[in-house]
Amino acid sequence: METALTRLVGIRYPIVQTGMGWVAGPRLVSAAANAGALGILASATMTLDQLRAAVREVRSRTDAPFGVNLRADAGDAGDRVSVIIDGGVRVASFALAPSRELIGELKEAGVVVMPSIGARRHAEKVAAWGADAVIVQGAEGGGHTGEVATTVLLPQVVDAVRIPVVAAGGFFDGRGLVAALAYGAAGVAMGTRFLLTSDSTVPDAVKARYLAATVRDVTVTRAVDGLPHRMLRTELVDSLERSGRTRALVRAVRRAAGFRRLSGLGWRQMVRDGLALKHGKELSWSQVLLAANTPMLLKSAMVDGRTDLGVMAAGQVAGVIEDLPSCAELVERMIAEAGEIIGALPGAGASMRG
The missing domain is CATH 3.20.20.70 (Aldolase class I)
Incomplete structure (x- = not known):
């Protein structure tokens, strides 16, 4: 072809x-x-x-x-x-x-x-x-x-x-x-x-979660990083959507620090990347910090197999x-x-x- x-x-x-x-x-x-x-x-x-x-x-x-x-x-x-x-x-x-x-x-x-x-x-x-x-x-x-x-x-x-x-x-x-x-x-x-x-x-357990999903189990949320993010709806996503700003920021700081250690990036470079992410978008600084949190939430599911602690990005096709x-x-x-x-x-x- x-x-x-x-x-x-x-x-x-x-x-x-x-x-x-x-x-x-x-x-x-x-x-x-x-x-x-x-x-x-x-x-x-x-x-x-x-x-x-x-x-x-x-x-x-x-x-x-x-x-x-x-x-x-x-x-x-x-x-x-x-x-x-x-x-x-x-x-x-x-x-x-x-x-x-x-x-x-x-x-x-x-x-x-x-x-x-x-x-x-x-x-x-x-x-x-x-x-x-x-x-x-x-x-x-x-x-x-x-x-x-x-x-x-x-x-x-x-x-x-x-x-x-x-x-x-x-x-x-x-x-x-x-x-x-x-x-x-x-x-x-x-x-x-x-x-x-x-x-x-x-991990197989994560794949099984995807395979069990219906089209109604795939949602778009801004609760993870302030931007529209399509993923499987889970108890964690529901919890993030219910969380207040302070609780979400505490989680974000903790996981952003984890990503800094894992990636080898310094805080200064992470701030520069955050500035680049903020540019041209109506994001608060708290949302920029939440965005730095996203890689660790994805890793929790995609690498560690923790569907209870991580998020699972998914197209709508996951339901079929x-x-x-x-x-x-x-x-x-x-x-x-x-x-x-x-x-x-x-x-x-x-x-x-x-």
Whole structure:
């Protein structure tokens, strides 16, 4: 299945495994890459040394192209870009729009720049700055998300830019892939669906919690960090929503201090990152502090398996996923299903080129 995305990146299939903090490590990324998809490492929860080691490990596990996701507003973003370039990483993915200078540095080194965006104007901006492709996440997607559904946002962006557009938010099977291609996308990006594979290192008890969820168990809350955050509804989420500001801040300080020790970041750099997060958003300083708390809440569930102490970012598709295939089985199943659907369309030819 060849599309503008597969030609740009050099992958077999137009499927992207997104960079999920504490989830998208070397094992999952290399498995996705070996399956013919684009695997993306999540670096925001790694130190620089951990990122270097993770890049080396992925390269030892696969010869296929892969990417690294990073926060464009992080204080050490320039150092992480250097790791990407030195490590021969094919794709740089950004959770927020990177600066024109970062895009230029990466492109000069031959790295494909593919930011994630949640609005048409953001896609237009990064395209004008030289981005090679964009991942468009609609409201159905997990983690921090917007209010516009993928089916509305995607065609807006496809019409607005002349670079490959990858659709994210609400995709989990071959039907969704065909739908995205019909909208004009060059492929789909999936987080929750790859989290729920046998190659994911997320603890089994946490995966079971996801598999048991219905679509009504996936909610959007601002209680975690002051920003709209799509996740599974749990007793902890209910408790955070009921907590007063003082109690929430005490929790945030404790966990932010834990993240500082774990990540190796100093308080000064965490404050700089908080300032970058606050920029352009109507966040109080208490919400900025809560945002520093988020990585530890995610780690509690995704690494430690404590569903009672952590949060579980989730796309709405968590409510319809029922199995744990390997990455290879998932990708093969999606491509086979997409081929059958395309082949059954009236007037469809044998080619699956997009």
